[in-house]
């Protein structure tokens with residue numbers, strides 16, 4: 001099976017026509033900045049935030065109207081009435097607006113109110129029934145839809161939502177990386193997994209992925225650094241929750257920032273130059289890249305050699321009925337290799353994850369050998 005073929009599943013996505021954010025007809029540009037409150041609370045609140053955002057780079061105003069809360073009893077959004085208040089933001093800032101939709105009723109009301117862009121939340125992306133319901137309500141329209149990653153780091157599920165939307169004719173699509181739920185994670189509210197948006201962009205050429213640092217961070221202090229990381233990883237914009245009085249916000253108070261803070265964060269972001277605009281850099285980098293290619297080839301050859309020896313050990317274990325996993329040997333391998341790697345300037349974290357991946361593969365190979373022995377014994 002060829003990697004990247006339909007049979008390999010994980011790395012495969014059907015070709016789909018995707019309209020670039022710049023061509024959504026809404027005046028949105030590269031490095032899209034989306035800002036606005038977690039929830040629309042009152043017309044006065046929308047006005048205060050929109051006025052505060054004047055002079056910022058905001059191109060799309062966000063506001064939650066229906067809020068999916070973890071437990072009942074918290075503020076669940078104003079609902080349809082708040083859709084009318086968004087006109088204040090449109091007029092004040094001369095920008096389109098976006099809201100989250102989670103079912104047919106939301107879609108119908110948002111479309112009726114002239115909302116320009118919709119987004120599907122992480123708790124909805126996770127459920128194909130809900131995504132399909134939204135798709136049916138959108139059939140026949142060409143409204144842009146942004147899809148947040150599902151709460152668990154499941155690329156297939158995220159991809160599935162885009163495929164469903166595309167099937168009903170929605171081509172103006174973008175992703176939003178808002179991090180993933182992890183009960184052991186202490187630093188972030190939702191841990192970022194930068195490799196996922198990168199995979200998504202590779203699978204769906206032309207898709208833009210926006211980062212939502214507010215939901216990744218959960219606390220305003222680290223929004224600036226996560227925003228910069230998103231830019232460093234090549235994400236296409238930021239969606240940052242903004243409130244004129246964050247501490248008294250009705251939802252997500254800790255993670256919202258004032259419009260003034262947003263301006264400061266945005267001004268201090270370092271947007272790197274796109275390499276396509278620098279042909280001389282490509283040829284300069286090519287010199288190093290040839291070396292990288294060579295080293296990678298050597299790594300692969302050495303890795304293949306290691307797995308050959310692993311197979312010989314596997315044969316021995318098969319002949320002597322020995323367990324595949326050998327904890328004390330593995331402990332020694334880990335400790336000595338981590339130490340060697342650290343001595344050479346690599347991080348312990350990197351060494352550990354690389355060694356775990358290698359060990360997992362070794363164990364898999366030997367397990368297959370032992371399984372083979374068992375089945376052939378039966379015959």
Ligand SMILES: C=C(O[C@@H]1C=C(C(=O)O)C=C[C@H]1O)C(=O)O
Pocket residue numbers: 310313324325326327329330333358359362363366
């Ligand atoms: C290769 C072996 O089998 C397993 C794989 C190991 C490895 O990849 O280095 C180490 C110990 C075992 O858990 C072995 O027993 O030496």
